[in-house]
Amino acid sequence: MRGRGGTPVCFPQFGMLGPLPTQHGFARNRGFSLEHKTDSSCTMSLTYDGQGAAGSFPHPFTLHVTTSVEGATITQELKVSNTGSNPLPFTAALHTYYRVADISQARVEGLKGVSYRDNLQQLKEEHEQQDTIRVEGEVDRIYVNAPSSIKLVDEAGKRQLSIEKNGFPDAVLWNPWIAKAKGMADFGDEEYKEMVCIEPAMAISGPVNLDPGATWVAKQSTTASQL
Numbered sequence: 261m262r263g264r265g266g267t268p269v270c271f272p273q274f275g276m277l278g279p280l281p282t283q284h285g286f287a288r289n290r291g292f293s294l295e296h297k298t299d300s301s302c303t304m305s306l307t308y309d310g311q312g313a314a315g316s317f318p319h320p321f322t323l324h325v326t327t328s329v330e331g332a333t334i335t336q337e338l339k340v341s342n343t344g345s346n347p348l349p350f351t352a353a354l355h356t357y358y359r360v361a362d363i364s365q366a367r368v369e370g371l372k373g374v375s376y377r378d379n380l381q382q383l384k385e386e387h388e389q390q391d392t393i394r395v396e397g398e399v400d401r402i403y404v405n406a407p408s409s410i411k412l413v414d415e416a417g418k419r420q421l422s423i424e425k426n427g428f429p430d431a432v433l434w435n436p437w438i439a440k441a442k443g444m445a446d447f448g449d450e451e452y453k454e455m456v457c458i459e460p461a462m463a464i465s466g467p468v469n470l471d472p473g474a475t476w477v478a479k480q481s482t483t484a485s486q487l
């Protein structure tokens with residue numbers, strides 16, 4: 261990916277689900293500070309004072325994002341602290357990009373029977389009918405109250421990723437496909453063939469209204485195995 265990849269943190273807003281005019285909030289465009297690191301983990305933090313360029317969001321907070329690796333499992337935890345004196349309203353996501361060898365030979369499993377909001381149809385409610393989801397065109401869905409386990413099988417890459425989410429009720433499935441890929445300056449025209457985003461989220465199920473002084477924690481663990 262030219263400029264996309266990894267796990268941008270969508271906060272204090274997922275998509276346009278909140279008061280901000282900016283898609284996915286502003287945390288992903290800010291510099292985080294290194295708080296702590298070990299050989300297998302690191303914690304980055306972002307402190308927002310409720311003012312500045314994002315002054316339309318007058319709610320101070322601190323985020324801690326901890327990433328740790330153990331064997332074939334990577335765990336990413338988002339901790340939100342309300343450092344202000346009023347409730348902190350937010351939606352959020354870990355906007356995780358997964359590389360696959362060939363999207364036409366990849367499948368997503370674990371979402372059958374789950375309701376989703378289709379972002380390509382003004383958030384219309386649909387129900388997932390498929391055991392196995394193949395990405396064969398643009399897809400932009402928010403699965404509401406999705407199960408904690410989702411699987412991404414990369415047949416051509418001969419590997420499988422087992423995603424376990426905890427504390428994030430929703431899960432987003434996104435691939436921009438041909439036209440949107442061409443329209444994104446930081447994404448190669450052909451790169452849609454080699455990626456999919458599966459994003460644990462507090463989206464439709466939100467917002468959270470976090471009490472002053474309180475913290476909220478959610479995480480995902482992704483384990484890779486060979487097929």
Ligand SMILES: O=P(O)(O)OC[C@H]1O[C@@H](O)[C@H](O)[C@@H](O)[C@@H]1O
Nearest residue numbers: 275283284355379400432434459
């Ligand atoms: O281009 P952005 O702001 O990084 O967003 C990418 C995509 O992110 C997904 O989470 C959204 O559901 C999509 O609607 C959006 O297009």
